Amino acid sequence: MREADERLSREQNKTVDKGEILEYLAFSTYKEGNINLALDLTNKLLEMVPTHERAKGNKVYYEEEIQKGSYKKKGDDETDDIITNEGHDTPNPDRERYEALCRGELTLPDELVSKLKCRYVTNNNPYLLIAPFKVEQAHISPDLFIFHDVMSDAEIKTIKTLATPKFRRATVQNSVTGQLEIAQYRISKSAWLEEDEHEHVAAVNKRVEDMTGLAVATAEQLQVVNYGIGGHYEPHFDFSRKDEVNSFKSLGTGNRIATVLFYMSDVEQGGATVFPVIGTALWPKKGTAAFWYNLFPSGDGDRLTRHAACPVLAGSKWVSNKWIHERGQEFLRPCTLERPPDDLTI
Numbered sequence: 339m340r341e342a343d344e345r346l347s348r349e350q351n352k353t354v355d356k357g358e359i360l361e362y363l364a365f366s367t368y369k370e371g372n373i374n375l376a377l378d379l380t381n382k383l384l385e386m387v388p389t390h391e392r393a394k395g396n397k398v399y400y401e402e403e404i405q406k407g408s409y410k411k412k413g414d415d416e417t418d419d420i421i422t423n424e425g426h427d428t429p430n431p432d433r434e435r436y437e438a439l440c441r442g443e444l445t446l447p448d449e450l451v452s453k454l455k456c457r458y459v460t461n462n463n464p465y466l467l468i469a470p471f472k473v474e475q476a477h478i479s480p481d482l483f484i485f486h487d488v489m490s491d492a493e494i495k496t497i498k499t500l501a502t503p504k505f506r507r508a509t510v511q512n513s514v515t516g517q518l519e520i521a522q523y524r525i526s527k528s529a530w531l532e533e534d535e536h537e538h539v540a541a542v543n544k545r546v547e548d549m550t551g552l553a554v555a556t557a558e559q560l561q562v563v564n565y566g567i568g569g570h571y572e573p574h575f576d577f578s579r580k581d582e583v584n585s586f587k588s589l590g591t592g593n594r595i596a597t598v599l600f601y602m603s604d605v606e607q608g609g610a611t612v613f614p615v616i617g618t619a620l621w622p623k624k625g626t627a628a629f630w631y632n633l634f635p636s637g638d639g640d641r642l643t644r645h646a647a648c649p650v651l652a653g654s655k656w657v658s659n660k661w662i663h664e665r666g667q668e669f670l671r672p673c674t675l676e677r678p679p680d681d682l683t684i
């Protein structure tokens with residue numbers, strides 16, 4: 339908005355109204371937490387347009403908020419931070435690690451990185467003898483793998499084209515009711531693609547089977563997701579927890595045993611997939627895919643797989659998810675009787 343204001347001042351024939359810019363600037367400044375500046379800008383707007391009803395209402399609101407003292411100024415410049423309410427002041431290590439990972443400030447210690455290897459994988463599959471998968475390990479225990487060059491540009495183009503007209507605001511499942519809901523902590527558009535919509539979708543599903551050695555007949559359809567600037571998905575688990583008895587019930591295929599996440603674009607800035615508990619960040623690279631197990635062989639959910647999609651700062655991020663379910667894997671990944679320690683499960 340500041341840029342828009344500057345451009346407007348250079349324009350001979352004005353293409354926008356300065357009042358409109360001031361209104362947006364005030365609101366976004368308020369959202370950033372700088373309520374004092376938001377009030378100054380609103381006052382400026384009211385000097386120009388004293389009858390502006392929304393600005394009058396906002397002025398009263400901002401003044402009341404400042405009065406309540408819920409926003410404290412830290413510095414005297416425009417970039418002062420906010421201290422909003424108790425919730426924000428309470429230390430939240432998970433949140434702090436999520437944000438530090440997103441900024442690229444937290445990386446795995448060298449001793450752990452030195453144990454990570456890249457390898458060619460054939461999974462005893464004759465086709466893969468000719469063209470093995472190029473697999474990079476990004477974390478050990480829980481194991482996170484990056485598969486390189488597993489989605490072609492042509493497949494990506496088809497998948498984007500098929501998904502675009504179907505896009506809806508992404509939802510999350512209410513853990514109590516099992517209902518799908520829109521939530522502020524997941525900002526993106528998403529769509530589901532069926533296998534028989536295009537040979538490229540079928541090929542990608544088959545590839546997931548070859549990559550993971552798991553059956554995809556019981557997997558969910560391919561979920562395509564697009565995040566615009568600011569789009570993100572805050573820390574979450576892909577699987578349903580012990581107390582979430584209604585999640586995935588209608589599918590009848592058990593819990594989400596594993597996730598394959600295809601990156602269908604590079605992202606100019608931001609947009610990493612981060613794992614706050616284990617301190618790992620995966621940066622999107624077009625054509626690669628991340629793979630991890632969400633559940634231990636006992637069927638218990640792995641707490642360490644908590645992950646998030648960082649806000650996109652510049653560009654646009656495209657991914658697709660293939661969630662593999664428990665049913666059908668009985669002989670491919672046999673379950674065990676021993677259970678992991680309680681503090682690792684959820």
Ligand SMILES: O=C(O)CCC(=O)C(=O)O
Pocket residue numbers: 563571576599609610611612645646647648657659
């Ligand atoms: O977009 C990402 O990087 C992660 C997405 C994700 O975790 C999800 O859709 O469940």
Ligand SMILES: [Fe+2]
Pocket residue numbers: 574575576645
């Ligand atoms: Fe996820």
